Amino acid sequence: MIKLEHVGLLRQGTWILDDINWQVKPGEQWVVLGLNGAGKTALLHMLSAFHFPVTGEVTVLGRRFGKDPLGEALRQDIGLVSQTLKQRFYVEDTAYQIVLSGGFSSIGLYETPTDQMRQKAKQLLRDVGIFHYADQAYEKLSQGEKQRVMIARSLMRNPKLLILDEPTTGLDFVAKEQLLETVESIMKKDNPPTVLYVTHHVDEILPGFTHVLMLKDGKVFQSGERQVLLTEKSLSAFFQLPLDMMWQHERPYLFKK
Numbered sequence: 001m002i003k004l005e006h007v008g009l010l011r012q013g014t015w016i017l018d019d020i021n022w023q024v025k026p027g028e029q030w031v032v033l034g035l036n037g038a039g040k041t042a043l044l045h046m047l048s049a050f051h052f053p054v055t056g057e058v059t060v061l062g063r064r065f066g067k068d069p070l071g072e073a074l075r076q077d078i079g080l081v082s083q084t085l086k087q088r089f090y091v092e093d094t095a096y097q098i099v100l101s102g103g104f105s106s107i108g109l110y111e112t113p114t115d116q117m118r119q120k121a122k123q124l125l126r127d128v129g130i131f132h133y134a135d136q137a138y139e140k141l142s143q144g145e146k147q148r149v150m151i152a153r154s155l156m157r158n159p160k161l162l163i164l165d166e167p168t169t170g171l172d173f174v175a176k177e178q179l180l181e182t183v184e185s186i187m188k189k190d191n192p193p194t195v196l197y198v199t200h201h202v203d204e205i206l207p208g209f210t211h212v213l214m215l216k217d218g219k220v221f222q223s224g225e226r227q228v229l230l231t232e233k234s235l236s237a238f239f240q241l242p243l244d245m246m247w248q249h250e251r252p253y254l255f256k257k
């Protein structure tokens with residue numbers, strides 16, 4: 001699905017990604033964990049071909065950067081939900097219209113949707129638990145509902161890769177848990193997309209995630225299976241703090257010692 005070999009990205013004289021080696025195989029579900037400024041967003045934007053590496057080789061969904069067509073051709077297969085790449089919508093657009101527009105490459109509904117697309121948009125609204133807000137103007141929805149609309153929208157074109165960049169930012173506890181439930185349910189479906197879930201928070205590593213990439217100062221600190229990596233020792237070293245870890249409902253929670 002994804003292969004990065006010795007990848008480096010330079011911005012204003014600083015390597016914001018430095019010698020990244022990372023491979024994501026079909027069937028795996030990944031969390032990308034890192035503190036502020038670790039390079040998580042830079043990495044995601046590279047996978048979506050918004051950044052090109054200065055060094056190394058990047059292959060995403062069988063397309064090798066510098067060799068195969070990228071841009072829209074690649075982004076067709078990637079669902080990206082990111083605060084930094086927030087799409088602009090018309091104020092009066094409803095949740096349903098926004099989800100439906102995900103079936104097209106343009107932001108607005110300039111083309112005529114098929115019946116199949118309309119059915120699909122409705123089903124996705126049900127899947128993310130906000131069908132009852134289908135006709136509500138997007139602008140009037142809460143942050144959590146907006147995020148779920150954006151996730152439903154990103155699933156309209158059956159992406160092979162679904163990238164969620166800090167999707168719980170700004171959500172209250174209830175909205176955050178609802179969003180996490182949505183993410184878990186997407187991963188449990190038949191033939192789910194490969195999810196890359198970016199976060200600062202260890203407790204968002206849901207049971208459905210199989211692997212974790214720990215990114216620090218633009219470098220891979222560790223990467224591998226969730227069960228192997230999530231230990232007090234490795235997380236204490238990662239955060240440079242002595243930590244206690246507790247598992248509840250198959251999710252890890254950290255406490256400073």
Ligand SMILES: Nc1ncnc2c1ncn2[C@@H]1O[C@H](COP(=O)(O)OP(=O)(O)OP(=O)(O)O)[C@@H](O)[C@H]1O
Binds near residue numbers: 011034035037039
């Ligand atoms: N265009 C740029 N020019 C210079 N520095 C940049 C540029 N883009 C990002 N950076 C720097 O690269 C580093 C990584 O940024 P990035 O946004 O990828 O981090 P992040 O892990 O997503 O952080 P956060 O969790 O705060 O969103 C930061 O130190 C940032 O200031």
